[in-house]
Amino acid sequence: MIAVIVGxxxxxxxxxxxxxxxxxxQLENVAGVTFEPGESVSxxxxxxxxxxxxxxxxxxxxxxxxxxxxSPYNAASRIAAGYENIDIVSGVNLPMVxxxxxxxxxxxxxxxxxxxxxxxxxxxxxxxxxxxxxAEEEL
Amino acid sequence: MEISFVRIDDRLIHGQVAxxxxxxxxxxxxxxxxxxxxxxxxxxxxxxxxxxxxIKAYVVTIDKAIEAYNNPKYADFKTLFLFxxxxxxxxxxxxxxxxxxxxxxGMCYKExxxxxxxxxxxxxxxVEAFRKLHEKGIELExxxxxxxxxxxxxxxxxxx
Numbered sequence: 695m696i697a698v699i700v701g702x703x704x705x706x707x708x709x710x711x712x713x714x715x716x717x718x719x720q721l722e723n724v725a726g727v728t729f730e731p732g733e734s735v736s737x738x739x740x741x742x743x744x745x746x747x748x749x750x751x752x753x754x755x756x757x758x759x760x761x762x763x764x765s766p767y768n769a770a771s772r773i774a775a776g777y778e779n780i781d782i783v784s785g786v787n788l789p790m791v792x793x794x795x796x797x798x799x800x801x802x803x804x805x806x807x808x809x810x811x812x813x814x815x816x817x818x819x820x821x822x823x824x825x826x827x828x829a830e831e832e833l
Numbered sequence: 834m835e836i837s838f839v840r841i842d843d844r845l846i847h848g849q850v851a852x853x854x855x856x857x858x859x860x861x862x863x864x865x866x867x868x869x870x871x872x873x874x875x876x877x878x879x880x881x882x883x884x885x886x887x888i889k890a891y892v893v894t895i896d897k898a899i900e901a902y903n904n905p906k907y908a909d910f911k912t913l914f915l916f917x918x919x920x921x922x923x924x925x926x927x928x929x930x931x932x933x934x935x936x937x938x939g940m941c942y943k944e945x946x947x948x949x950x951x952x953x954x955x956x957x958x959x960v961e962a963f964r965k966l967h968e969k970g971i972e973l974e975x976x977x978x979x980x981x982x983x984x985x986x987x988x989x990x991x992x993x
Contacts, residue, residue, distance in 0.1 A: 719978035833901045
């Protein structure tokens with residue numbers, strides 16, 4: 695089972711995982727890492743490494759981080775650079791995390807990363823524009 | 834029509850159903866069955882709006898659900914049936930739709946109801962309907978999400 699590490703600026707990752715469990719249920723092989731004001735990127739690398747040690751990533755690991763190029767992304771990339779079976783996807787949101795958990799038993803790392811990106815992106819919708827295009831089909 | 838899954842959830846289509854249950858049950862259609870909601874154009878439109886990508890959703894009356902189940906035109910449907918309450922399930926079953934198992938996911942607390950788990954509250958009418966389903970040999974299991982262990986509903990309402 696691919697391990698999932700959510701890493702964000704501040705406590706967003708912890709709360710995001712709490713929100714995830716409301717929708718998904720109990721979380722398995724998942725860790726949240728926070729990056730607090732005043733911490734260094736190398737400190738964050740250590741926190742990520744410590745999180746990885748608590749997880750089973752024999753099938754690979756995927757980091758879901760908030761900002762592309764932000765410290766959580768940069769720290770994760772220092773780890774990912776050394777392994778074939780670690781990927782990082784930025785722009786994390788709730789639909790992305792849920793979709794990754796739902797699909798990770800049936801996907802390889804590469805597919806899972808692509809799916810994470812589409813899930814995150816496709817979840818952005820406008821009520822008004824959908825309503826305008828909505829056509830109802832009757833049974 | 835194949836019955837993929839039957840769930841009672843008074844929010845019908847929402848986050849858990851749209852993201853997790855649809856995947857778990859491998860359905861390709863969602864049919865929400867409720868006379869009340871089918872008659873409420875706004876609620877119906879909003880529900881249809883949140884059906885997950887690639888899954889066609891319908892909101893229909895009880896009579897329409899029975900009719901659709903028996904219509905050979907829908908043979909390729911793998912349907913996730915959603916209900917707001919067990920009384921409606923009884924009516925569909927009595928109309929000839931052979932449900933084997935019903936998942937009870939969410940029935941919110943209102944005054945006069947008894948809370949039997951964190952997510953499920955029942956009143957007298959609900960209990961009566963569940964007993965009828967149980968007598969017909971239908972499994973009644975409580976789970977909020979797919980990864981929760983199944984809780985036998987009858988064991989929770991035997992003293993009610």
